[in-house]
Amino acid sequence: MNKWVYQIENMGLANEQCLLNETVFHNANGYIGIRSDFEEGYARGYDTIRGSYINGFYDIAEMSQAEKLCGLAEEKQTMLNVADTQTIYLRIEGDTFSMFDGTVEQSSRSLDMQNGYTQRQAVWCSPKGHRVGITIRRMTSFLLLPLFTISYEVEALNFSGTLEFISVHNGDVKNYCNPNDPRVAGESFQHLRPISADMKEGVSYLVTETVTSGLTVCTAVKDVLDCRNGSGVQEESVQNGHCITRTMRTGVGEGESVRLIKYTVFTDSLRYENCRQEAEKTMEKALSVSLEEWYRQQRQYLDEFWAQSALDIEGDDDLAVAVRYNLYQLLQSAGRDEHSNIAAKGLSGEGYEGHYFWDTEMYMQPFFTLTNPEISASLIAYRYSILDAARENARIMGHRKGALYPWRTISGSECSGFFPAGSAQYHIDGDIAYAVVDYYLATGDLDLMAEKGAEIIFETARLWMDAGNFHRGKFHINDVTGPDEYTCLVNNNYYTNAGAQYNLHWAVRFYELLSEAGKLASVAEKIGLRPEEIAEFKKAEEQMYLPYDPETGINPQDDSFLQKEVWDIKGTPADKFPLLLHYHPLCLYRYQVCKQADTVLAHFIYEDAQDLETIGKSFAYYEKVTTHDSSLSTCIFSIVASKLGLKDKAYDYFGDSAKLDLFNLHHNTKDGIHTANMGGNYMAVVYGFGGLRLKESGICFAPVLPDKWKSYTFKIRYRGSHIQVCVEKEKTVFTLEKGEPREITVFGTKYTLKDIIEIKR
Amino acid sequence: MNKWVYQIENMGLANEQCLLNETVFHNANGYIGIRSDFEEGYARGYDTIRGSYINGFYDIAEMSQAEKLCGLAEEKQTMLNVADTQTIYLRIEGDTFSMFDGTVEQSSRSLDMQNGYTQRQAVWCSPKGHRVGITIRRMTSFLLLPLFTISYEVEALNFSGTLEFISVHNGDVKNYCNPNDPRVAGESFQHLRPISADMKEGVSYLVTETVTSGLTVCTAVKDVLDCRNGSGVQEESVQNGHCITRTMRTGVGEGESVRLIKYTVFTDSLRYENCRQEAEKTMEKALSVSLEEWYRQQRQYLDEFWAQSALDIEGDDDLAVAVRYNLYQLLQSAGRDEHSNIAAKGLSGEGYEGHYFWDTEMYMQPFFTLTNPEISASLIAYRYSILDAARENARIMGHRKGALYPWRTISGSECSGFFPAGSAQYHIDGDIAYAVVDYYLATGDLDLMAEKGAEIIFETARLWMDAGNFHRGKFHINDVTGPDEYTCLVNNNYYTNAGAQYNLHWAVRFYELLSEAGKLASVAEKIGLRPEEIAEFKKAEEQMYLPYDPETGINPQDDSFLQKEVWDIKGTPADKFPLLLHYHPLCLYRYQVCKQADTVLAHFIYEDAQDLETIGKSFAYYEKVTTHDSSLSTCIFSIVASKLGLKDKAYDYFGDSAKLDLFNLHHNTKDGIHTANMGGNYMAVVYGFGGLRLKESGICFAPVLPDKWKSYTFKIRYRGSHIQVCVEKEKTVFTLEKGEPREITVFGTKYTLKDIIEIKR
Structure with a gap:
């Protein structure tokens, strides 16, 4: 077994299994992502998701509110499926290759994490009895981000004859639609309209534009049929609507192989001024070296990645x-x-x-901060780029100062349709601040703080000052929702308050650090930061109210958590989980029941805010009332179990999750x-x-x-x-x-x- | 001045004024309601609402949720505009009467509350110089509920010539659409489809059916042109789509009058098995006596009404x-x-x-209970008829027992699109129970209790037992919303808890009363009521937690009301009220600011739950934090001011409201x-x-x-x-x-x- 390869042999062809594999073996590089659909398609009636995505590329979709209250988001960004360039049909002497036809004698799929590609292999016998070996390798390049390649190799195992490849480049695509699951998009609207289609030097270019956001994307496709046996190639291109189909025919002798290499380049108007031109330049670059050279560079990139990660x-x-x-x-x-x-x-x-949430900062960014701080810095750059939008969002939410990051977004405005479980999760401000601080602690990069990080920290600190209030000697933050969405709109969510405290602490600290380093002036001037504000931050930090219940010795998740009835998790039938799909939210709110780590997460992230005994008692308490319906939960319980020396528990929680x-x-x-x-x-x-x-x-x-x-x-x-x-x-x-x-x-x-x-x- | 007549002279014709008058002078009788639009229409480009409604007649409309959480209502009932039978054009020697054309020499509108009709009068001079006196009287009969009549009388003041009436009966209508105000429907969907149109004995019948709820409605129209001068009448009917237009021509001499009487009958399939047949029977009845006889009966009905009300x-x-x-x-x-x-x-x-809310029981039913208990009993019958729907609603909301009335509904299922300010207002259960008890206290009618009332009281009491929980010796009701929608999803809303306590008290009491009267068995058997449940009701009643703050000496609106910052009402610009149209709800939730009486309402309704000192201190406190953005607020402040002996305050609050x-x-x-x-x-x-x-x-x-x-x-x-x-x-x-x-x-x-x-x- 190769420890770098995740492989499955003779996988089932049930619809669910196919859908799963499309995800598991998808190719992506942070810029583009292509689901691993079968090039040739599926059996009739199969429900599959055929998608190619560009990170951050979106259109605006309507998000009609059942009750139109003031300030509610009424539109959202939605990540688009931009084109289909993965479709390739193969005809062998009149039979069309399909995993659902003829005889599949052997098949496998794999992801090679050292070489950076996925591979599908099959030995297939056509209905007429022609046996072929098929090897399809896909790669999204880490070096040339717009580049996606498919290498489609066919070996004639028991015949000589003609092979025909039909390669499709389709710009007329939509997103997948599943209106029944709140966790999935329900959009099947036609978001893209054709702008232009052209062929130049054997490369097809399709430009489409989103109907609302006004973004454009260009896809360029080049097919290269590599006939190692010297047979000639007959080629023909047909355009039908915004879809170009190229048919290539060649001879093959028994025991010989033919390989089609399909290059796709994706360029978009977010990054490039003229994406049609950029696509042409990028395609030139892609074709300037061999595919094997791209494989070699991919391997080199990953060698370095693994060496440090x-x-x-x-x-x-x-x-x-x-x-x-x-x-x-x-x-x-x-x-x-x-x-x-x-x-x-x-x-x-x-x-x-395709929305970005708080979990970037709290679950994903730590890996990059510890291993690839350049990527972490880029994630901070993203948050900095939407800081103005976060300020605007704070105004929409009624705040007189500060920035409130949207709960879910692509381009910066709030895309959450149900604010009690969305926009009310103010902890995202603390989370982003935490990630900025974490980056600073790992790198010592005070320059990035002066340039971007501190401004984020100051503006989020300001938000806390407006969202919270002093009451009888304590600083309270009311009517927020913590990470645990089974309890919404609560007062003094422990996690939120602890995060706000940390955020305020670091606002004060960065003020000092930047001041000492002579780097404070530009940011302080830009946002009009006054020393009195720093004093207020300090006061709120010191007086931050963190719920504690002396009777149980734990930190309640919020002011009223303990006065609710405990949900009978053991008595709940297994098919009623996750609870959110089976119970009205208001029913869940009324109980002590957690979807995921909330106070327990705070006890990991902000561990210095509490003594070990309270953390231990709290852990034991929350274990009993947490369903782990969220995939973000058990890993955190594992970490805190480790902290508490509960080695076996830590291991079990980890195993559930990995x-x-x-x-x-x-x-x-x-x-x-x-x-x-x-x-x-x-x-x-x-x-x-x-x-x-x-x-x-x-x-x-x-x-x-x-x-x-x-x-x-x-x-x-x-x-x-x-x-x-x-x-x-x-x-x-x-x-x-x-x-x-x-x-x-x-x-x-x-x-x-x-x-x-x-x-x- | 006639104390029974509300009259305005030479009213303005601005669009807003016209819209207002349509409402103010509408005719209704509890079954049908017709807005008082000008028969002849308005000036070009005017935005008016031309509507005829039947109480309880609805279609189902989509209510798409921006985020599809489990159990959220995804459709709603919506009251339909069922037909236009009020349109009548008048032509005088080639000129068409319009208030926006020619010269309006004098005009008035009035509502006669003793005779039960509205009247519009005008002296109008046509562009060609023909002067007419116009008197239009409209009535919806309190005796024959489906009947609506228009008497349209024209006097030729300075000419002899021809008058032409064009009377329209249009079944092809839609509801008004205003998507910008959350308090109005945003539906402009075509909810009615034509089923049949026919004429019989000079009566036109249009039957339409709703597209989703499957209800049908028939409208029948009969025009009778009364030519007192003996001139002949030329008549002509034209059907165009689902619209019948009848043109009537007659001669008129100077100083003579001509009167068109237009009878409309509305029948619907909710009440009648065959509404086409029923319309015919009802029209026969309507025409069997003179219009003056209907006026006489209307007067008699109102004499009796006023005599007791x-x-x-x-x-x-x-x-x-x-x-x-x-x-x-x-x-x-x-x-x-x-x-x-x-x-x-x-x-x-x-x-x-057209939705029914809690305010029926808390604001309107008391009048009927005290003056017309038969109508009050009918309102209870309605709530009893949807008790099964309320049980079903309780299950949707995750309750294992009891009935939870929907926050807004027509036919019984929840039509609230935003549950934190809708379905979460559990107090509606207490409100309905209160109205039932109130009826009993006013009438002593234990039979209706045995038949309907007690079942409502028991099932709502059960709901409280499931919604609340005992905690450290007190019964808590968490995560509900009180009447004041500026604070949502709170714990132990004082009003809600006091209402639940009263509800539980009366569940116990009716159990005793019905038992003593030998009337308990049938209801107790029907719903499987056990004596242990009564003991639980009693325990919860006794241990009901009613928030009290010793520091201020008031009843806080909920557990956390006082820990929030006080909204600066005085510092808020006048154009920012009502706040709900200018601030995000979450912003409002975070402050001490009330849209309307909440605890103050409880101190009126459930006055025995608290001593006068606390009521007084609370009143003074809530006065300072209440905006009265709701029209339900100042009247309650007036009542409690009266109770507290604050005579001037009571008067001022009353005056604001009346x-x-x-x-x-x-x-x-x-x-x-x-x-x-x-x-x-x-x-x-x-x-x-x-x-x-x-x-x-x-x-x-x-x-x-x-x-x-x-x-x-x-x-x-x-x-x-x-x-x-x-x-x-x-x-x-x-x-x-x-x-x-x-x-x-x-x-x-x-x-x-x-x-x-x-x-x-």
Whole structure:
């Protein structure tokens, strides 16, 4: 078994399985994402999602409110399926290849995470008896982001004759429509209209424009039929509407192979002034070297990526692959520019409409901050680019100052249709602030703070001052919703208040740090920041009200959490989970029942706000009332279990979570991967078992090894230095792989890591 | 000045004024309602609402939720504009009469509340110089509910010639569309489709069917041209689509009059098996006597109505008319059968889509309970008819038992599009229970309780047991919304909890009363009521948690009301009211600011739950944080001010409220009258100044006279006896007008009213 390859053999062809594989084997590079549909299509009546997406590329869709209250969002951005360039039909002596026809003698699909491509293989016998070996390799290039390639190789196993490839380039596409699941888009509107279609030097170019947002996208396709046997090629192109079909015929001898290489380039008007021109230039570049050269560069890119990001587990091979798969998906999903972020489903499907939520900052960005800070900086650049929109959003929500980030968005305005479980999640401000601080703690990059980060921190701090109020000596934040959406519009959500406190603390701190470094003036002037505001921030931080119940010794999730009845989780039939699909929200609000970690998440993220005893009691309490209906939950319980020394619990919670998409545990992976869950798994190892924390005082570790593992190893970049941490049974080995020596704290003891430190258990 | 007539002379013709008059002078009788549009139409480009409605007649409309959460209502009932039978064009020697053409020399509109019709008069000179006197009288019969008549009389003032009437009967109509105001329907969908059109014996019949609810309605129209001068009549009918136009020509001599009488009959499939047949029978009945006979019967009906319902104020004539107007509108609006209730806008317009809310029970029904208990019983019959729907609604909301009435509905299912300010208003259960109890206290009608009332009370009591929970010795009801929609999804809303307590109390009490009377068995068996449940009701009643804050000495509106910041009402620009149209709801939720009486309402309705000092302190507190953006607010403040002996305040609050629609104080009377406000005004006099209360111990009064009035008089029916109460400066006179002697309590002293009691101040 190759530890870099996730492979399945002779997979089933049931509709659900096909949908799942489209997601699991999708190709993406942070800019474009293409679902892994069968090139040749499916059986009649199959429901599949054939999609190609560009990160941050959207149209505006209506979002009619049943009751039109003041300020409610009435439109939303929705990520578009921009074109179909993955369709290729293969005809063999009059028979058309299909997995649902003839005889599939063998088949497999794989994702090679070292080489950066997916592969589908089949040995197929046509109804007329012609046997072929088919190998299809797909790649979205990490080097040339607009480039998507399909290499389609056919070997004639028992005949000589003619092969015909029919390659489709279709700009007349729509999004998938599933009106029955609130977690999926329900949009089947025709959002794209054709602008132009042309052929130039054998490349077809289709330009389409969105009907409302006014964005344009160009797709360019070039088919190259590589006849190694020297047979001639007959070619023919037909345009039908906004769809160009190219038919290529060639001879093949028994035992010989023919390969079609299909190059697609996607360019959009968000990034490029003239996307038609840009597509042509990019296609030229794509064709200027061989496909093999692109494969070589892809491999090189990934070698570097893994060298600084790998997380290896020895002693559980399946898990090791799953964890690697998760990190690979994060790499595939993360936007690389200020126009894009990481969508809840990455670029793998249309679930949540390509929207960006809080989980980028709290679940995914930590991985990049620790391993690829450039990508983390790019994620901060995105949030900075929509800071004006967040200010505008704060005004819509009635705030006189500050910025309130939208709960879900692409281009910056709020796309949440139900504000009690959406816009009311003010904690997103704290989350974004946290991620900015985290980046600073990992990199020490005060310049980025002066340029972008501090402005975000100051404006979110201002928002807290307007959203909250002092009451009888405490600072309260009323009528917000915490991460746990089973309780909405509460007062003093523990997680929110703890986050606001941290945000305010760092607003004060950055004021000092930038001031000391002589870098404060430009940002302070720009936003008119007054020293009295800093004093107010400090006062609110100090007087922040964090709910505590002396009777139980826990931090209640909010002011009234404990006065509600406890939901009978054990007595609830298994088919009633997730509860949100089976109970009216108001029913859930009335009970002590949590969809996901909320206070427990706060006890991880803002651990210094509470003593260990309270954290322990709270953990035990919330364990009993949490359904983990969200994929963001068990990883956090795992981390806090680790913190509390509950090794077995930590392991069990982690195990529940790590294979979510590969095993479709939430039954909705067809709509896309769960990127936040993937990041959460990473955190469960590095923050959980590894005990890593980034604090202003430095980086700390408290590594433990789950009993079932032989060892695990992870690599991080801390203030420019590359550090490997290998946790074994008897010892933990810290290795400085590159860069300056750094101080590290392990189990409370400070060390200077110059080369290698071995710490015995 | 005739104290029974509300009249305006030479009214303006601005669009807004026309819209207002359509509402103010509409004709209705609890079954049908017709807006008072100009028969001849308006000037080009005018936006008017031309509507005819049947109480309880609806279609289903889509109500798409921006986020499709489990259990949210996705469709709603909407009251339909069913036909246009009010259009009549008049041609005089080639000129078509229009208020916007020629010269209007004089005009007036009036509502005669003693005779039960509206009248429009004009002296008009056509562009060619023909002067006519026009008198149009409209009536919806209180005797024959489906009947609507227009008497259109024209006098030739300065010419002899030909008059032409063109009378339209149009079944191809739609509802009005105003998508910009959340308080109005936004539906312009074509909800009716033609089924049949026919003429029989000069009567045109149009049958239409709703596209979704499957209800049908028939309208029948008969035009009778009454030529007193003996001129012949030329008639011609033309059908165009689902519209029949009848043209009638006749000669007229100078000084002579011609009158067209247009009879319309509305019948619907909710009430009648075959509405086409029923329309024919009803039209026969309508035509069997003269129009003057219908006028006579209408007068007789109203004489009886006023004899038992009048509320007269001496010393403020305008106010006296306004108050009379309000009672007349209540009479016009109240449904008379189990299919219908009282819509928020009565039958006068499409605001709130003809939906029934809690304000029927809390604001309008008290008037009927005290004066026309038969109508009150009919309103209870309506709520009983939708009890199964309320049980179903409770299941949708996740309750295992009990019935939860929908927040807004026509046929019984929830039509609220935003549940935090809709379905979450659980107090509607307490409100309906209260109205049932109130009816019982006023009438002593235990039979209706055995038949219908008690089942409602038991099922709503059960709902509280499931919605609330015991916590540390108190019964809590979490996550509900009180009447004040500026604070949503709160815990232990004082009003809600006090209402639940009263509801539970009466569930126990009716169990005892029916048991003693040997009338319990059938209802108890039907719903499987167990004695242990009664014990639970009692326990919850006793342990009901009613928020009290020792520091301020008030009852906070809910658990967390006082910890919020106080909204700066004085500092808010006048054009920002009502706040709900200018601030995001979440912004309002975060402040101490009330749209309307909430705890103050509870202190009126459930006054025995609290001591006077707390009520007084609370009143003073809520005065400062209430905007009265709702038309249901000031009347309640007036009542509680009266209770507290704050005579001037009581008068001021009352004055703000009584002329709401006549003066269009809320700028939306065009969408319909504010029926609840009208009932509230009645209560402000009778409960407020009169100090009337219905308790199990009997009926009490504590009358005071506002300084500006000479006296006021009201009439009530108490346990079958007709009582008149006349409050003068020096004394109050109680007169038993009819029926058995009754015990009454005045200022805490018991009297037996046999004939007349005079109580000196």
